[in-house]
Amino acid sequence: xxxxxxxxxxxLTSSKVSPSxxxxxxxxxxxxxxxxLSRQLSPAFLAYLGDGVYELYVRTHYLLxxxxxxxxxxxxxxxxxxxTQAASLRNLxxxxxxxxxxxxxxxxxxxxxxxxxxxxxxxxxxxxxxxLIGYLYLYNPERLQQLLEKLSVDFT
Numbered sequence: 001x002x003x004x005x006x007x008x009x010x011x012l013t014s015s016k017v018s019p020s021x022x023x024x025x026x027x028x029x030x031x032x033x034x035x036x037l038s039r040q041l042s043p044a045f046l047a048y049l050g051d052g053v054y055e056l057y058v059r060t061h062y063l064l065x066x067x068x069x070x071x072x073x074x075x076x077x078x079x080x081x082x083x084t085q086a087a088s089l090r091n092l093x094x095x096x097x098x099x100x101x102x103x104x105x106x107x108x109x110x111x112x113x114x115x116x117x118x119x120x121x122x123x124x125x126x127x128x129x130x131x132l133i134g135y136l137y138l139y140n141p142e143r144l145q146q147l148l149e150k151l152s153v154d155f156t
Contacts, residue, residue, distance in 0.1 A: 050134030107131025
């Protein structure tokens with residue numbers, strides 16, 4: 001599917017929007033090196049960032065074909081809810097490096113303030129996934145893209 005800008009030029013040429021453009025080199029933007037930055041960012045911050053990145057990733061994938069706004073919202077909410085994120089982490093775990101597993105562990109230990117509707121384990125797993133996504137978004141967007149592609153997210 002092709003979408004055109006108001007001037008008639010093509011702005012999108014595939015039927016699926018790729019979120020690979022999400023990676024930003026924050027080492028350059030913030031003016032600090034990776035080691036210094038990693039020491040300053042808490043797992044809670046990485047989870048906060050990862051939550052936003054993952055939701056944007058899911059929203060981007062639901063853009064096409066066009067549908068009603070409530071349909072977009074319902075599909076996105078189904079994918080970004082804690083139970084789905086916990087299941088996604090379980091599916092990704094065999095593909096993670098030892099360093100990535102350490103980030104997941106740090107995220108799990110940082111999970112606090114568990115909502116009443118969730119078990120502690122589900123909340124910790126969801127927070128762990130968000131922490132990993134936040135970390136990879138900052139430090140290794142290519143690896144983030146590889147892992148996100150392994151998720152069995154239904155984008156229909």
